[in-house]
Amino acid sequence: MKECMKEYKYIILGAGIAGTSLAYFLSKSQAYEDVLLIDANTSIASEASGAAGAFLSPLLGKDNVFKNLVKNALEFSSKFYLKNMPELYFPCGVLRLPKDKQDENKFIDYEKYLDFTYKKIKNAYFFDVGALVFSSNICKALAKNTKTILGEKILNIEHKDDFWYLKGTSNFKTKNLILCTGHKLKELINEPYLDIRELWGQRIDISTSRKFEHNYHKKCSLSKTYFSKNFNQDIVSIGASHHRFTKNYGKNTFLEEQINLKKLCKNPVSYKQGLSKDLDILISRAREIAPLDDIKILDTFVGARACSIDYFPFVGEIISSKNSLEANKNIKNGLEVPKEKLKYYKNLFVFNGLGGRGFVLAPYLANILASTLTNNPLMQKNILDKHLKKHLDLDIRFFRYARKL
Numbered sequence: 228m229k230e231c232m233k234e235y236k237y238i239i240l241g242a243g244i245a246g247t248s249l250a251y252f253l254s255k256s257q258a259y260e261d262v263l264l265i266d267a268n269t270s271i272a273s274e275a276s277g278a279a280g281a282f283l284s285p286l287l288g289k290d291n292v293f294k295n296l297v298k299n300a301l302e303f304s305s306k307f308y309l310k311n312m313p314e315l316y317f318p319c320g321v322l323r324l325p326k327d328k329q330d331e332n333k334f335i336d337y338e339k340y341l342d343f344t345y346k347k348i349k350n351a352y353f354f355d356v357g358a359l360v361f362s363s364n365i366c367k368a369l370a371k372n373t374k375t376i377l378g379e380k381i382l383n384i385e386h387k388d389d390f391w392y393l394k395g396t397s398n399f400k401t402k403n404l405i406l407c408t409g410h411k412l413k414e415l416i417n418e419p420y421l422d423i424r425e426l427w428g429q430r431i432d433i434s435t436s437r438k439f440e441h442n443y444h445k446k447c448s449l450s451k452t453y454f455s456k457n458f459n460q461d462i463v464s465i466g467a468s469h470h471r472f473t474k475n476y477g478k479n480t481f482l483e484e485q486i487n488l489k490k491l492c493k494n495p496v497s498y499k500q501g502l503s504k505d506l507d508i509l510i511s512r513a514r515e516i517a518p519l520d521d522i523k524i525l526d527t528f529v530g531a532r533a534c535s536i537d538y539f540p541f542v543g544e545i546i547s548s549k550n551s552l553e554a555n556k557n558i559k560n561g562l563e564v565p566k567e568k569l570k571y572y573k574n575l576f577v578f579n580g581l582g583g584r585g586f587v588l589a590p591y592l593a594n595i596l597a598s599t600l601t602n603n604p605l606m607q608k609n610i611l612d613k614h615l616k617k618h619l620d621l622d623i624r625f626f627r628y629a630r631k632l
Contacts, residue, residue, distance in 0.1 A: 232399065232400050233399065233400075234390070234400050234401065234402075235260075235261060235262065235263045235399065235400075235401045235402075236257060236261040236262070236401065236402050236403060237253050237257065237261060237262045237263070237401060237402070237403045237404075237405065237600065238262075238263045238264075238265060238391070238393065238399060238401035238403070238404050238405070239253070239262070239263070239264045239265070239405045239407055240265050240266075240381060240393075240404070240405070240406050240407060240408050240415070241265075241266060241406065241407035241408040241409060242264055242265075242266035242268070242271045242272065242273075242366065242370060242375065242377070242407075243272055243274060243275060243276035243277075243366065243407065243409055243585070244272070244276040244279070244362070244365070244366055244369075244581070244585040244586055244589040245276075245407040245578045245579060245581055245585065245589050245593070246264060246266070246405075246407035246578070247264070247271065247272070247276075247365075247366040247367075247369035247370040247373075248369055248589040248590050248592075248593035249405060249407060249578055249593040249596060249597060250262060250264045250369065250370050250373040250375075251369040251370070251372070251373070251590075251593065252593050252594050252596075252597035252598075253373075253597045253600065253601065254372050254373045255597075256598075256601045257601060260374070262373050262374065263373075263374050263375075263376065263399065263401070264370055264373045264374070264375045264376070265375075265376050265377075265379050265381065265393075265399070266375070266376075266377050266378075267378070267379065267380040267381070268377065268378065269377050269378040270377060271363070271366045271367050271370055271375070271377070272362060272363040272366035272367070274530040274531065275409055275410070275428065275530030275531055275532045275533070275585075276362055276363070276366055276530070276585060277362060277363045277528060277530060278362075278428055278429065278430050278466075278467070278528035278529050278530035279362045279428065279430065279466070279467070279530070279585065279586060280359075280362070280430045280448050280450065280464050280465070280466030280467055281359065281360040281361065281362040281365065281586045282321065282357070282358075282359060282442050282444065282448045282450065282466075283301060283304065283305060283321075283356070283357060283358040283359070283360065283586060283587055284301075284321045284323070284354070284357050284442070284444055284448075284587075285297070285298070285301060285321075285341070285342060285343050285354055285356055285357075286298070286584075287323065287333075287334065287337050287340075287341070287352075288337055288340065289336075289337065289340050290340050292618050293538050293539060293618075294340075294342070296539070296588070296618075296619075297584060297587060297588070298342040298343075299591060300584075300587045300588045300590075300591035300592070301343075301356060301587050303590065303591040303594070304586070304587050304588075304589075304590045304591055305318070305356060305358060307590045307591075308358075308360055308365070308590075311368075312365065312368045315360055315361045315364050315365050315368060316358060316359075316360050317358055317359040317360070317451060317453060318355075318357075318358045319357065319358060319359060319440065319441045319442060319451040320353060320354060320355050320356075320357045320358075320441040320442065321353070321354050321356075321357025321358075321441060321442040321443065321444055322348065322351050322352070322353045322357075322441060322442070322443050322444070323351060323352045323353075323354065323444050323445075324350075324351045324443065324444065324445040324516065325350055325351070325445075326445055326446055331350050334350070334352065343355070343356045344356075353441070357441065357442050358442075359442055359450050359451060359453065359464075360586055362586065365586065376397075379395050379396055379397060380395050380396070381393045381394065381395045381415065382394055382395050383415075384404065384415055384416070384575075386572065386573060386575070389402070389573075390402060391403075391404040391574065391575065402574060403574045403576065403600060404574065404575050404576065405576040405577070405578055405596075405600075406545075406575070406576070406577045406578070406579060407577075407578045407579060408579065409423075409531070409532075409533040409579065410423055410424075410425045410531040410532070410533040412533065412577070412579050416545060416572075416575070416577075418545060418546070418547075418548055419548060419628055420546075420548060420621070420624040420625045420627065420628035420629075421541060421545070421577065421579075421621075421624070422535065422536055422624075422628075423533050423534070423535065423579065423580055424533075424534050424535075424536070425531040425532070425533070425534075426469055426470070426531065426532045426534045426582070426583070427469065427470040427478065427481065427529065427530070427531050427532070428466060428467035428469060428529070428530060428531075428532055428583070429466060429467050429485065429505055429509060429527065429528065429529045430464055430465065430466035430467055430527070430528045430529075431464070431465050431466070431506065431509060431524060431525075431526065431527045431528075432455070432458075432462050432463070432464050432525045432526045432527075433462060433463055433464075433465065433498070433519075433522050433523060433524055433525060434458070434460060434461070434462055434463075434495070434522070434523045434525060435463055435519050435520060435521055435522050435523075436520045436521040437452075437463075437517065437518060437519055437520055438452045438461070439451050439452050439463060439517070440452075443516045443517065445512070445515055445516050446512040446515060447465060447466065447467065447509060447512040447513055447516075448464075448465070448466055448467070449463065449464075449465055449513050449516050449517065450463050450464040450465070451463075455525075457526075458495075458525055462525060463519075465509055465510070465512075465513045466509075467509075467583075470505075481505060481529070482529065484503035484504060484505060484506075485503065485505070485527055485529045487503070488502060488503050488506060488524070488527050489526070489527055491524070492524055492525060492526050492527060495523045495524065495525050496523065496524050497521075497522065497523055497524075498510060498522035498523065498524055502524070506524070506527070510522070532581075532582055532583055532585070533579055533580050533581065533582070534580060534582040534583070535580035535582065537618075538582060539580075539618045539619055540578070540579065540580045540581050540582070540588060540592060540619065541577045541578070541579045541580045541619075541621060541624075542577070542578055542592055542595075542596055542619045542620075542621075543576060543577065543596075543619065543620055543621050544571050544572070544575065544576050544621070545571065545572045545575045545576065545577050545621065546569050546570065546571055546572075546621050546622065546625045547570045547571060547572055548625060548628065548629070550570035551568075551569045551570045551625065552632075554568065554570055555568055555569070558626070558629045559629060559630075559632050561630055563626050566620075566622050569622060569625070576596070576600070577621070578592070578593065578596055592619075
């Protein structure tokens with residue numbers, strides 16, 4: 228007899244900070260059995276979310292829509308972590324240092340636009356709102372009340388008879404499918420306006436004789452000193468170097484260096500120049516912030532952040548560009564038709580492209596997306612204003628793509 232395929236009201240693909248945040252809020256509003264979280268890796272936060280330094284920090288700059296999004300998200304997420312997982316959240320503050328004289332002048336120009344209380348220390352700015360969170364553990368805590376299947380790579384998705392069918396080692400079906408697959412988004416839905424770019428980041432955990440009371444940020448981020456149960460000692464985290472890669476120094480070279488370094492870290496190794504090109508860069512940047520003595524490399528993490536071209540995340544129901552263009556011939560001529568005339572994949576959603584601020588943006592936006600999916604306005608503590616919502620909705624990206632045709 229053929230085994231009955233298990234049905235879920237919501238399936239989330241991807242167990243990084245986006246997927247686990249959404250799982251948390253959906254599971255809060257639905258029965259446990261209604262939500263399933265699937266990831267191709269054998270552990271939660273195996274890629275970019277696990278490699279993140281997860282430094283919570285305000286965005287400096289003149290007022291604009293994206294800065295307002297970060298402000299609202301930082302306020303919400305800081306309170307959320309403190310209330311729900313205080314053992315994984317360290318509100319230690321952050322000292323933002325200018326990279327050079329030009330950056331110092333920018334900081335002065337930005338003073339009147341700063342969203343949070345600060346203290347000026349010489350040419351740097353200290354914000355109480357800065358914090359450190361344990362990235363992998365945060366994701367695991369977010370997912371703990373959601374049924375989760377790991378090591379399950381979904382190869383194909385298909386919509387039929389009002390359900391999404393997911394085919395992999397096992398088969399699943401759901402009324403609502405949400406793609407939180409990071410830089411691998413286009414493996415399942417190749418919509419040209421969902422333009423994800425990889426930005427590779429690295430974090431290293433070290434021991435050092437220096438002690439730090441708060442986070443720092445200059446060309447990289449340096450964490451406060453904290454106790455690690457894994458190493459049974461005080462450690463400091465440094466992150467993250469960024470790569471879009473060149474022909475002379477490609478992704479494979481970078482990954483090979485990190486794999487070799489990871490092997491060395493099984494027996495913590497004293498730092499010496501030349502362990503890897505990227506490690507040298509990261510240590511030198513950290514030493515521009517503060518002297519680091521008696522360094523031992525304890526662990527290294529790498530992952531590809533999923534970034535959008537305009538920095539705004541992708542949040543919402545996915546538009547079918549092919550069907551929308553066929554139904555509205557004048558779109559190619561620059562006409563923006565009402566959203567109601569666009570053609571959508573039924574109940575196929577995306578929550579992706581969070582970039583380097585995933586641990587700030589994810590809880591805030593997941594709460595809003597979950598309230599939309601469940602029609603539960605009580606969950607939506609922070610209503611997006613129309614101007615901000617316009618930048619997050621997918622139609623603005625679709626029209627931008629269509630105008631280039």
